[in-house]
Amino acid sequence: MTRITLGLIALFALIAAACVAFGAYFSYVTLLNAHGEAIRARFALTAGQVAGTAELASSLGIALPAQSTLSAYLAREGSGARDIRSIDVADEKGAILFSSDPARVGRATAPDPAGGAVRSVEGPILNDLGEAIGRVRVRYDAAVLAAGARALREDLLPVAVPAAGGAFLATIAIGLLLAAGLRRAARDAATPARWPAAARSALAAVEEAHGRLAAPPPASQEDGR
Amino acid sequence: MIGLRGGISLSIALILCAALAVIGWGAGKAAERTIVPEVAAKAEVVAHSAAALVGRALKDGIPADRLVGVAAYFDGLRAENPELAEIRLVGAGGEMARSGAPPSGSPAPTVSAPVAGANDAAGGEVVITVDPGVVSRQVAGVLLDVAFIGIVSLLVALELVALVVGMGGIEALAAVERRVRALARGQLARHEAAGGARAEPLTAPFDREVAALAARHAAARDAAARRGDGAALDALDALSERTGIGRVEAAEGRAAGLVRPALFLFMLAEELTRPFLPRFAQTLAPADGLIGPGTAASLPIVAFMAVVALCQIPFAGLSERLGRRTGFLLGALLAAAGYLLSALAAHYGVFLAARVISATGYALVFVSAQGHVIDHAQGRARSSALAVFVRAIMVASLCGPPVGGVIADRLGAGTAFAVSAGFALLALLVAALTLPKGEGTRRAGSLSLADLGAAARTPRLMALLAGCAFPAKFLFAGLSFLLVPLELQQQGFSSAAIGRFQMIYPVIMVVGVPLFAALADRTHARDRFVMAGGLVAGLGALCVPLHPSLMLLVAALALLGLGQAMSIASQSALVADMAAQAPRGGGAGVLGLFRLIERSGNAAGPASAGLLMAGVGFAGASGLMGLLVVAGALLFALSGRGAAAGREAPGAERAAQSEGSPL
Numbered sequence: 071m072t073r074i075t076l077g078l079i080a081l082f083a084l085i086a087a088a089c090v091a092f093g094a095y096f097s098y099v100t101l102l103n104a105h106g107e108a109i110r111a112r113f114a115l116t117a118g119q120v121a122g123t124a125e126l127a128s129s130l131g132i133a134l135p136a137q138s139t140l141s142a143y144l145a146r147e148g149s150g151a152r153d154i155r156s157i158d159v160a161d162e163k164g165a166i167l168f169s170s171d172p173a174r175v176g177r178a179t180a181p182d183p184a185g186g187a188v189r190s191v192e193g194p195i196l197n198d199l200g201e202a203i204g205r206v207r208v209r210y211d212a213a214v215l216a217a218g219a220r221a222l223r224e225d226l227l228p229v230a231v232p233a234a235g236g237a238f239l240a241t242i243a244i245g246l247l248l249a250a251g252l253r254r255a256a257r258d259a260a261t262p263a264r265w266p267a268a269a270r271s272a273l274a275a276v277e278e279a280h281g282r283l284a285a286p287p288p289a290s291q292e293d294g295r
Numbered sequence: 296m297i298g299l300r301g302g303i304s305l306s307i308a309l310i311l312c313a314a315l316a317v318i319g320w321g322a323g324k325a326a327e328r329t330i331v332p333e334v335a336a337k338a339e340v341v342a343h344s345a346a347a348l349v350g351r352a353l354k355d356g357i358p359a360d361r362l363v364g365v366a367a368y369f370d371g372l373r374a375e376n377p378e379l380a381e382i383r384l385v386g387a388g389g390e391m392a393r394s395g396a397p398p399s400g401s402p403a404p405t406v407s408a409p410v411a412g413a414n415d416a417a418g419g420e421v422v423i424t425v426d427p428g429v430v431s432r433q434v435a436g437v438l439l440d441v442a443f444i445g446i447v448s449l450l451v452a453l454e455l456v457a458l459v460v461g462m463g464g465i466e467a468l469a470a471v472e473r474r475v476r477a478l479a480r481g482q483l484a485r486h487e488a489a490g491g492a493r494a495e496p497l498t499a500p501f502d503r504e505v506a507a508l509a510a511r512h513a514a515a516r517d518a519a520a521r522r523g524d525g526a527a528l529d530a531l532d533a534l535s536e537r538t539g540i541g542r543v544e545a546a547e548g549r550a551a552g553l554v555r556p557a558l559f560l561f562m563l564a565e566e567l568t569r570p571f572l573p574r575f576a577q578t579l580a581p582a583d584g585l586i587g588p589g590t591a592a593s594l595p596i597v598a599f600m601a602v603v604a605l606c607q608i609p610f611a612g613l614s615e616r617l618g619r620r621t622g623f624l625l626g627a628l629l630a631a632a633g634y635l636l637s638a639l640a641a642h643y644g645v646f647l648a649a650r651v652i653s654a655t656g657y658a659l660v661f662v663s664a665q666g667h668v669i670d671h672a673q674g675r676a677r678s679s680a681l682a683v684f685v686r687a688i689m690v691a692s693l694c695g696p697p698v699g700g701v702i703a704d705r706l707g708a709g710t711a712f713a714v715s716a717g718f719a720l721l722a723l724l725v726a727a728l729t730l731p732k733g734e735g736t737r738r739a740g741s742l743s744l745a746d747l748g749a750a751a752r753t754p755r756l757m758a759l760l761a762g763c764a765f766p767a768k769f770l771f772a773g774l775s776f777l778l779v780p781l782e783l784q785q786q787g788f789s790s791a792a793i794g795r796f797q798m799i800y801p802v803i804m805v806v807g808v809p810l811f812a813a814l815a816d817r818t819h820a821r822d823r824f825v826m827a828g829g830l831v832a833g834l835g836a837l838c839v840p841l842h843p844s845l846m847l848l849v850a851a852l853a854l855l856g857l858g859q860a861m862s863i864a865s866q867s868a869l870v871a872d873m874a875a876q877a878p879r880g881g882g883a884g885v886l887g888l889f890r891l892i893e894r895s896g897n898a899a900g901p902a903s904a905g906l907l908m909a910g911v912g913f914a915g916a917s918g919l920m921g922l923l924v925v926a927g928a929l930l931f932a933l934s935g936r937g938a939a940a941g942r943e944a945p946g947a948e949r950a951a952q953s954e955g956s957p958l
Contacts, residue, residue, distance in 0.1 A: 074464035090314040097322040108333035229321030233314040244306040255475040260500030268481030272538040283527040
């Protein structure tokens with residue numbers, strides 16, 4: 071019996087700890103997504119602003135390759151925002167026309183390798199008819215994501231590890247208390263004098279009834295009623 | 296007296312809530328330190344963008360007090376960025392436009408961007424207040440999902456614990472707990488031997504005490520009978536009724552214990568699909584409009600339930616011929632194939648066919664598992680074993696929907712169906728390892744239509760079946776499986792949240808059925824419990840049209856659970872009584888007819904709900920279905936006028952031992 075109860079307690083303690091660990095991991099992933107989303111949204115807004123400016127110029131009849139003031143604008147935007155590696159404006163074929171990093175002008179836009187040091191968000195530049203005439207691409211430092219992930223881990227681990235450990239130990243402690251109570255109750259069950267009040271009361275009622283009803287009442291008492 | 300398993304489960308539920316609350320607090324702090332600055336940086340970009348737009352209008356010569364559409368523009372920005380609680384345009388003369396309101400509670404971060412007016416003069420500023428609680432609320436939602444998954448994992452572990460620590464160990468523990476719990480209730484009944492050598496040192500002394508008491512009681516009763524003392528006999532019987540002395544309590548039985556883990560896993564596979572299946576079916580429905588949305592959602596459920604209902608009787612014989620183990624394995628394999636096909640289905644017809652395949656497997660598994668219990672348990676042990684069997688199904692219906700909802704939300708309905716297939720295959724594996732190999736038999740006495748016809752002539756049976764059994768399942772399947780998921784989905788609830796709503800019914804059933812069954816036994820009022828249960832369940836749904844709201848929907852589900860908990864065990868016990876009193880060989884017909892009509896309710900419910908919803912909407916459909924249940928309960932009550940209701944035959948089935956089928 072001891073082995074069974076200990077096995078059960080260990081199993082339940084593991085479940086409790088696993089659930090807490092699971093909860094901590096899911097919380098971490100949720101925060102990580104929210105952090106990444108906030109960063110991407112910030113750079114997407116920048117991309118949207120650049121696209122809006124280019125679209126305005128385009129609607130005034132200035133073709134995208136001819137929007138030479140974009141270079142200075144991109145340089146200003148790129149230097150003003152932290153973590154931006156470059157802001158590129160490319161034509162519809164993917165050739166970079168303007169960039170906050172002058173060395174990139176003339177290159178073809180290529181997707182940044184997944185998991186690399188640079189991430190990007192991009193958005194289309196549309197003409198008045200809604201057709202894409204180019205793209206804006208904001209390339210940012212992936213280190214900002216890694217730093218956020220590290221900070222979140224540092225904040226959550228000191229809470230999650232003790233919480234999971236506490237759940238494990240608390241389950242074991244309560245399990246042992248309950249098991250001890252069960253064992254004690256099982257031992258007490260062997261001795262009617264140590265039965266719970268309800269059982270003692272039932273036993274007293276049974277014994278009283280058996281004593282009263284098992285034997286026929288004496289004739290004299292019967293007559294006296 | 297709470298047992299070891301129950302006590303630890305309750306403790307873990309509390310520990311889990313406390314630990315997850317701590318993690319929620321930690322996540323909030325982490326979000327404040329890491330994410331809120333990023334959100335503020337994003338808000339700053341938005342502020343600059345908005346300020347530039349306003350500045351352009353000022354530079355174009357529009358006076359600041361004549362600007363129009365600024366608040367609407369701010370509303371649009373807030374709709375795109377929910378973490379922006381308030382956006383204001385503030386000029387020299389004060390606030391000029393505003394959208395939203397600052398979050399209540401702790402001070403929120405604020406960012407601002409200056410508006411450059413004509414000739415670059417200061418034209419005011421755009422001020423944005425960030426709501427730092429948005430991320431915390433996302434985390435709280437995740438933790439709620441995790442808390443439910445945690446509690447469900449616990450229930451799953453309780454069902455599968457026999458696989459981990461061994462069947463013998465669990466029997467021993469259950470034997471000890473049963474005796475201790477009986478003593479705490481003042482019950483001195485003897486208990487059937489169970490638990491083997493491991494439990495004996497703890498159970499034998501108690502068993503000897505109550506056996507001695509029972510022997511004295513029998514002797515006292517014999518003595519009273521010999522001398523013809525009717526008053527003493529009545530007093531001794533009343534004592535036996537009150538204290539249980541002389542009665543023998545059945546052990547749960549090995550038969551039910553063996554099939555329980557595999558059956559639970561299998562039932563879990565189907566229950567996973569509850570929260571998302573109607574919506575998934577609607578997404579596959581052909582766009583030509585031939586099938587309306589209500590019918591598209593209900594048809595796969597109706598097909599499933601109809602196949603299960605129609606296959607019950609023929610499959611009972613098939614499972615006998617194949618052998619229970621083979622029947623279970625074959626059924627699980629078929630169902631797994633159906634779930635897999637559902638996961639891959641891109642056309643409505645294919646999905647419908649997949650559901651029919653799953654239903655065929657489901658019916659074969661159900662009758663095989665039930666047959667296994669009936670084959671290996673006799674008398675009171677059979678009722679007790681069937682109650683364990685039913686509890687496994689109930690717990691599966693409690694665990695499946697919230698887990699299925701979370702999987703469907705996060706990984707898609709196709710993946711959730713694939714997980715169902717995995718569970719069905721796991722059930723197959725567990726059944727292959729645990730169920731005993733046995734030869735198929737060919738019994739002559741399979742049920743025929745004539746048997747069912749004869750059973751229908753049993754007094755009061757049809758009133759019970761048509762008035763209570765059919766409407767109960769009709770409302771349950773229509774409301775829980777179709778109307779509630781579709782209505783909640785329409786109100787914008789996720790599948791995970793729908794799964795949590797679908798837990799209301801089984802939670803009340805798991806807690807309420809044993810309580811009401813015991814109460815019905817004690818008061819000898821099973822007829823009244825059946826009728827009252829019907830009224831309670833029906834009135835809940837009947838009230839929905841009065842003021843259609845989430846609160847009333849929850850109340851309808853809760854009252855459905857309460858009503859079913861009141862009636863289901865008493866109803867099964869009444870049917871079992873009627874079967875026992877039927878002429879020779881007619882009992883099987885009564886039980887067969889009961890199951891057939893009950894399951895027809897399961898099929899008719901979603902079908903009618905789908906049609907009614909298209910015609911009168913969710914609230915009207917719920918109300919009409921509730922009305923049918925109330926009318927059925929009243930019909931049953933009227934049928935009992937003049938009949939000797941509530942008086943049980945000697946050896947009558949106890950409601951507490953016949954908990955009925957929740958499905």
